[in-house]
Amino acid sequence: MIDSHSPSAASDEDWGERRRASHDDLRRALIGRIRDSRTDLASATMEIDPAEYIDPARHLRERDAFRRIPILACLSGDIPAPGDKLLFDALGPEILILRDEDNIVRAFLNICPHRAARVVTNCDSRKRMTCRFHGWTFDLKGRLIGLPGKEGFPDLDRAGRGLIPVPVAEWAGMIFVRADPDGAPIDVRAHLGAFADELQHLELGSALPAKHSKVETRTNWKYAWDTYCESYHFATLHATTVAPLLMSNVMALTPFGRHARMGFPRKNWQALSAQREQDWPANDYGGNYFIFPNINLNVSAGPNGEMFYGFYHLYPGEETGQTVTRMATYRPAHANGPQPISDWSDLHDFIEGVVVTEDYSVSEEGYGNLVHAPANFRSLVGANEILVQKWHDDWNAQLEELRPPEEIGSASVE
Numbered sequence: 001m002i003d004s005h006s007p008s009a010a011s012d013e014d015w016g017e018r019r020r021a022s023h024d025d026l027r028r029a030l031i032g033r034i035r036d037s038r039t040d041l042a043s044a045t046m047e048i049d050p051a052e053y054i055d056p057a058r059h060l061r062e063r064d065a066f067r068r069i070p071i072l073a074c075l076s077g078d079i080p081a082p083g084d085k086l087l088f089d090a091l092g093p094e095i096l097i098l099r100d101e102d103n104i105v106r107a108f109l110n111i112c113p114h115r116a117a118r119v120v121t122n123c124d125s126r127k128r129m130t131c132r133f134h135g136w137t138f139d140l141k142g143r144l145i146g147l148p149g150k151e152g153f154p155d156l157d158r159a160g161r162g163l164i165p166v167p168v169a170e171w172a173g174m175i176f177v178r179a180d181p182d183g184a185p186i187d188v189r190a191h192l193g194a195f196a197d198e199l200q201h202l203e204l205g206s207a208l209p210a211k212h213s214k215v216e217t218r219t220n221w222k223y224a225w226d227t228y229c230e231s232y233h234f235a236t237l238h239a240t241t242v243a244p245l246l247m248s249n250v251m252a253l254t255p256f257g258r259h260a261r262m263g264f265p266r267k268n269w270q271a272l273s274a275q276r277e278q279d280w281p282a283n284d285y286g287g288n289y290f291i292f293p294n295i296n297l298n299v300s301a302g303p304n305g306e307m308f309y310g311f312y313h314l315y316p317g318e319e320t321g322q323t324v325t326r327m328a329t330y331r332p333a334h335a336n337g338p339q340p341i342s343d344w345s346d347l348h349d350f351i352e353g354v355v356v357t358e359d360y361s362v363s364e365e366g367y368g369n370l371v372h373a374p375a376n377f378r379s380l381v382g383a384n385e386i387l388v389q390k391w392h393d394d395w396n397a398q399l400e401e402l403r404p405p406e407e408i409g410s411a412s413v414e
């Protein structure tokens with residue numbers, strides 16, 4: 001299935017200009033914050049009940065929400081050719097995502113319609129998929145095209161025994177899935193709203209995968225997620241890693257509905273704040289794109305000037321205190337300098353190392369403390385931690401929207 005809304009047409013040069021204009025807008029905003037010695041602020045502080053992080057019933061509701069809303073699974077470059085496949089198990093049921101001979105991206109539950117074995121266990125690029133249990137074979141459209149010993153199934157309705165599809169849509173280089181086979185088709189543009197245009201100029205469809213990894217952490221996924229949303233902690237938690245490069249506690253937030261773009265200025269921009277804008281050096285920087293509810297896309301350049309796209313996908317694990325992070329680093333097509341692709345995988349390793357040893361280390365300890373905190377304890381989110389506040393408001397609103405009508409009715413009676 002493909003989203004009926006195609007990306008709007010523009011030449012490579014147009015996208016480059018729009019990308020540069022967007023990046024300059026963000027840099028202008030951030031240099032303004034430096035010049036004025038300020039960061040964006042919410043109207044007040046926010047208290048968060050630890051139950052939001054540790055309540056098992058809430059965790060089940062959140063896991064259910066992840067199965068019902070569109071989730072960005074990967075980029076087009078992860079399955080670029082017909083026959084390419086990817087297994088995606090972060091939402092509960094394992095989902096097989098593939099590109100068929102007509103270049104259409106499809107997604108199915110990875111459940112054999114015979115007796116529920118996993119159909120694909122190894123992601124090759126073959127045009128047929130054969131279940132290793134009894135050999136039922138499917139084409140890339142999920143149709144049952146072969147079964148050994150067919151005399152054993154005299155009444156079989158082959159058309160009704162294909163792979164079970166789930167909603168999927170590819171748009172502007174992004175592939176979204178919905179894990180519920182009965183869920184509505186995905187309209188990526190509607191899901192992203194005004195954020196769609198802001199993402200489109202990144203030309204994610206031509207980004208080249210450099211490295212993928214998976215990290216499992218003993219914390220609630222929201223505690224880990226919160227660490228991506230603010231730079232208040234850079235000077236302390238990241239004193240020797242991130243802080244030498246980026247300013248602490250200076251942020252510029254641009255909301256796009258429930259999505260958002262956030263900028264964290266580089267330290268060497270302090271010198272630019274005294275210069276005229278036309279004298280600023282060319283510097284490709286796009287900030288952090290937060291695709292609701294669980295994706296942080298870091299658009300920046302590494303130490304050798306290599307532009308990169310770093311994706312950090314966070315998922316609630318099976319238990320309240322389990323988080324799965326899928327990290328993926330891509331080389332944009334316009335990052336066509338002489339650097340070897342190993343520069344991008346080195347960057348991936350550096351960022352993963354910082355996240356795991358610093359952000360996630362604190363997240364595990366903090367979550368452990370929330371489990372044992374006094375009943376009246378509340379976490380306090382500063383006005384400066386503005387995106388943490390916005391995201392929690394938006395996520396709570398999302399959960400309310402998904403609450404069954406009968407629950408809402410009984411809640412209002414109480």
Ligand code: FES
Nearest residue numbers: 112114115131134
């Ligand atoms: S379970 Fe797949 S062929 Fe039997």
Ligand SMILES: [Fe+2]
Nearest residue numbers: 227233238359
């Ligand atoms: Fe951090």
